[in-house]
Amino acid sequence: MEKEKTSRSAYEWLLNHYRTAAHLESIKSLLHWDQSTFLPEEGHPYRAEQLGTLAKLLHDLRTDPVAGEKLAEAESTGTGEDPYGVEAVNVREWRRSYDRATKIPVRLAVELARAASAGELAWEKAKPANDWNGFRPYLERIVALRREEAECLGIGHEPYDALLDEYEPGETAQAIEPVFARLREALSSLLDRIGNSPRKPQTGVLHRHFPRSAQMLFGTEVISRLGYRRQAGHIGVSAHPFSVGIAPGDTRITTRIDETFFPAAFFSTVHEAGHALYEQGLPAAHWGTPRGQSLSHGMHESQSRLWENIVGRSLSFWEHFYPAAAERFTALQNVPLETFHFAINAVRPSLVRAEADEVTYNLHVMMRFELEIALLRKEIEVADLPGLWNEKTKETLGLTVPDHTLGVLQDVHWSSGSFGYFPTYTLGNIYAAQFYNRAKEDVPGLESLFARGEFGPFLGWLREKIHAQGKRYSPRRLLRRATSEDLNPDHLIRYLNEKFGSLYGF
Numbered sequence: 001m002e003k004e005k006t007s008r009s010a011y012e013w014l015l016n017h018y019r020t021a022a023h024l025e026s027i028k029s030l031l032h033w034d035q036s037t038f039l040p041e042e043g044h045p046y047r048a049e050q051l052g053t054l055a056k057l058l059h060d061l062r063t064d065p066v067a068g069e070k071l072a073e074a075e076s077t078g079t080g081e082d083p084y085g086v087e088a089v090n091v092r093e094w095r096r097s098y099d100r101a102t103k104i105p106v107r108l109a110v111e112l113a114r115a116a117s118a119g120e121l122a123w124e125k126a127k128p129a130n131d132w133n134g135f136r137p138y139l140e141r142i143v144a145l146r147r148e149e150a151e152c153l154g155i156g157h158e159p160y161d162a163l164l165d166e167y168e169p170g171e172t173a174q175a176i177e178p179v180f181a182r183l184r185e186a187l188s189s190l191l192d193r194i195g196n197s198p199r200k201p202q203t204g205v206l207h208r209h210f211p212r213s214a215q216m217l218f219g220t221e222v223i224s225r226l227g228y229r230r231q232a233g234h235i236g237v238s239a240h241p242f243s244v245g246i247a248p249g250d251t252r253i254t255t256r257i258d259e260t261f262f263p264a265a266f267f268s269t270v271h272e273a274g275h276a277l278y279e280q281g282l283p284a285a286h287w288g289t290p291r292g293q294s295l296s297h298g299m300h301e302s303q304s305r306l307w308e309n310i311v312g313r314s315l316s317f318w319e320h321f322y323p324a325a326a327e328r329f330t331a332l333q334n335v336p337l338e339t340f341h342f343a344i345n346a347v348r349p350s351l352v353r354a355e356a357d358e359v360t361y362n363l364h365v366m367m368r369f370e371l372e373i374a375l376l377r378k379e380i381e382v383a384d385l386p387g388l389w390n391e392k393t394k395e396t397l398g399l400t401v402p403d404h405t406l407g408v409l410q411d412v413h414w415s416s417g418s419f420g421y422f423p424t425y426t427l428g429n430i431y432a433a434q435f436y437n438r439a440k441e442d443v444p445g446l447e448s449l450f451a452r453g454e455f456g457p458f459l460g461w462l463r464e465k466i467h468a469q470g471k472r473y474s475p476r477r478l479l480r481r482a483t484s485e486d487l488n489p490d491h492l493i494r495y496l497n498e499k500f501g502s503l504y505g506f
Ligand code: ZN
Pocket: 271, 275, 301, 304
């Protein structure tokens, strides 16, 4: 009896402790959102101080030794019979984050934070200036620190796994490598067939004039129809589109409008709405605890890319929305639906990952994954990156990299030390195709529902299988529960082969 009481109070203590951390996190998100949308130029230095104070408070909470004692107490008295019950899940996840935070010496944590912010600043200057040599020492520093961090964490079979685990809990390089190898082979062969096809899309129809206000209105109407709740959100404008779940009832997204290219804003809006639908579907009663939080980066990306690509670039989706688009944009008035649909699905190898189509996107990601693993395994060094980047681009995409701006310097990720992040993009695409395949079995006539503008049944499926689960299961376990299958790239391969085979005529 006495023991139970102790455990209860330890759990209550932890609940209160981590809810406080969650409040600070959400304040941080709000400050970041404001910084990317409205903050005046002269307000930036003080904002940096505010964020610094919050980071310090959060670090103290996450490494508080009392939390360690309470966790041990809660664990020793048990958290109930169901390992996936609310208390068990929360204690498991708090332990995970406590261990990650406390295994790293304070000195290393401070150096990592400094190197990351210096790296990002250096990258912002180096990228437009094509200045690899100016950026290289910053990256060398970051790689050295991240290697040290991976050693301290000691998670998985090899150092890379410790970094990957931060973004995709439980995932390992060893487990991903064969899955990616299979996908790469299939994509290369698909890309060859597309390249040899005499059919070419008329992409010119997308490079016309699309007025800003009409794009904003159309994007807003579409994502509302998909289920994004505007009473619980906000759509703004920023240089780099993003989404942020600040609190239950407050999930915001931003977009960036290009008046001379329709897909830029539209598909990024649908992408961010996919992230936001996940956040809006998390169980609000568990807000501020792991049970009420999104599962992983890969899982988040599976939601955004499902809506953006599998749904948002499908013919049935446009059977519903195209009449409204053609009415709103004079540029599309004499363009048949099939021409438009082929154009938004054009496949063409390009140098920049962020602008890549559905077929080549994963090739970009896998190239980065290989370089990251080799760096963490110390098979290569930072100085080798530009040469290898250019070689791999030639080999994978058949393109010559003209400069570092369009090559090794193009992505922000490495500049802040985010090694282990890239593979979650491709994992997200693989999850997405697996979910979609299963949803089609569970919800009869899914695509004809889309063609009638009915997205509720599909969103309901995602809500139940993924969103409502929070961090209850590991990503792999959730995938198995939702689809009755382990990670399997064949669904993505089949989806891409069927879709592009029909568009390009093979
Ligand atoms: Zn995303």
